Amino acid sequence: MIHAIIKDRPTRLFIILAGFFVANAIIAEIIGVKIFSLEETLGFPKADFKLLGTDHLSFNLSVGVLPWPVIFVMTDIVNEYYGVKGVRFLTLLTTALISFAFIVFYFAIKAAPDTSFWLGSYTNDGVPDMQAAYRAIFGQGMNIIIGSLTAFIIGQLIDAFVFRGIKKLTGEKAIWARATLSTVVSQFIDSIVVTYVAFHLFRGVPVGRTMAWAFTAYAYKFIIAIAFTPLVYIIHWGAEKYLGKSTAMEMKKQALTGV
Incomplete structure (x- = not known):
């Protein structure tokens, strides 16, 4: 029986999509604990603007946004073939795994360090x-987990429902519309929630700076969502070839109806 399950192509496809989803x-x-300068990374002069009472802001954002578009692409593909129930299951599973990872981080931080070698092993490299470095990186991540997971759950479920609503209107046509629009809407919510909760509520960062980070992150996600549209078509085409046309059509029909 187990071999039949593993050989089942819809099951294997779900495992592959879920693997990329969870890993990213x-x-x-x-x-995501690192904030980087978008201008300096691209070799541009730093901007200097004011937002919500905070001066001298520039386009800085969390490096955690870099792999995030892959998650939304995977969400759209899962939604296409496995429906809202598939996205909901994957979202809850990922939330549980992220929580488990941070529990492991907590005990890893609390473990007594080796003072004979490891503690000062990178002194010559400026550490x-x-x-302290280990605690600063992984501990900071633990401080923002509530905001991150809240935004993740809300964003994923909104993405799934917007995607499904657009597909009901367009049918099998306009893959770009449901993939891009659902991502654009959900990423806006995700960017605002995670940045506001994680950095303003839990770390006291001024709301102007927080929103500057959020809007910069959203602008990046918006551009990538548009740029990744061909990738959605490529993955969609590959899934159709892998599953077979009749199986793919039946899966998409059941995904839309929720059966």
């Missing part, structure tokens, strides 16, 4: 206390 979500959570 956890990677984004771990690396005199590896335990």
Whole structure:
């Protein structure tokens, strides 16, 4: 029986999509504690503007947004073939796995460090206390997990329902419309919620700076969502070839009706 399940193509496709989905979500959570300068990364002069009472802002954002568009592409493909129920299951599973990862991080931080070698092993590289560095990176990630997971759940469910609503209107046509518009809407909610909760509520960052980060992150996600539209078509085409036309059509029909 187990071999039949593993050989089942719809099941294998779901596992593949879920693997990329979960991996990118956890990677984004771990690396997201770093704020980087978009202008300096691209070699442009830093901007200087004012927003909501905060002066001297520039286009900075969390590196956690970099792998995030992949998650929304996977969401759209899962929604296409497995429906809102598939997205909901994957969202809750990923939330549980992210929570588990941060529980592991917590105990890893609390474990007593090796003072004979590891603690000062990177002193020559400018890191005199590896335990402090370890705590600063993984501990900071733990401080923002509530905002991150809240935004993740809300964003994913909104993406799924917007995608399904557009597909009911367009049918099998206009893949770009349901993929792009659902992502654009959900990413806006995700960017605002995660940045406001994680940095303003929990870390006291001024709301102007917080919203500047959120809008910059959203602008990046918006541009990538448009740029990734051909990728959605490519993955869609590959899924159709892998599943077979009749199986793919039946799956999409059941995904839309929720049966």
